[in-house]
Amino acid sequence: MxxxxxxxxxxxxxxxxxxxxxxxxxxxxxxxxxxxxxxxxxxDTGAPTAARTRGSHAALRYTLCRIGLFAAVSVIVWLACYALNITGRGAGILVVGISLAISGVLSYFLLNGQRDAMSAALVERVERAKARIDEGASAEDHLIADIAPRRSPTTDVS
Incomplete structure (x- = not known):
């Protein structure tokens, strides 16, 4: 418009x-x-490029892998508690606590590639934003430089 x-x-x-x-x-x-x-x-037509598409889903992919890993570990820990006849009021909290600890350690090693991809996508996005801001500032400076010299000081002669 x-x-x-x-x-x-x-x-x-x-x-x-x-x-x-x-x-x-x-x-x-x-x-x-x-x-x-x-x-x-x-x-820039706004159409997603291959890098944008891959990068925009990196965080979603990493998050879903973390949730899936936690769910799998939770099932295994629950089955282990059930097999060892560990039941009662604190069994649920125990299962969640152990599952969080194990899935956290496993995700550090198993999801290293997804974490690196997510980090690279974030860095690329920040760099594109910085470049757009710098281009806008540069163009604004050029526009101001074009207009400023042409303005003559106004003096009141009355």
Whole structure:
């Protein structure tokens, strides 16, 4: 959606990149106003790439593996408690406590690849966000640099 934004001095072209949107070239209007039109960037269509798809599911995959490992260990520990005739009020808490400890140690070793993939996806996402912020700041600086020298100081002669 385009929104005109007037400024005091005309400029033939202005490029503004702010986050997911990028400015299209703007031309001076007959009223000598600068009009900046925002449009979707052509380079990023928003379609998920292979890296994004793989990275976006890494945390979900790791979490589901941790839950599955905990469930499997819980069943084994419960069967062991049942076979050893350990029953009573504290048996459930004992099963959960032992299952948490064992599944935590096992996940450290067994899920190392999923944890590394999740970490890499998070780092990539943070780097993309930083790059978008830097591009937006750079474009804003260029726009301000284009507009600032053209402004003349206003003096009141009355």
């Amino acid at each position: 385009s929104t005109p934004q007037p400024t005091p001095e005309p400029t033939a072209h202005a490029d503004v990149s702010a986050g997911p949107q990028e400015a299209a070239p703007a031309a001076a209007t007959p009223d000598e106003e600068l009009v900046v039109t925002l449009s979707k960037p052509s380079a």
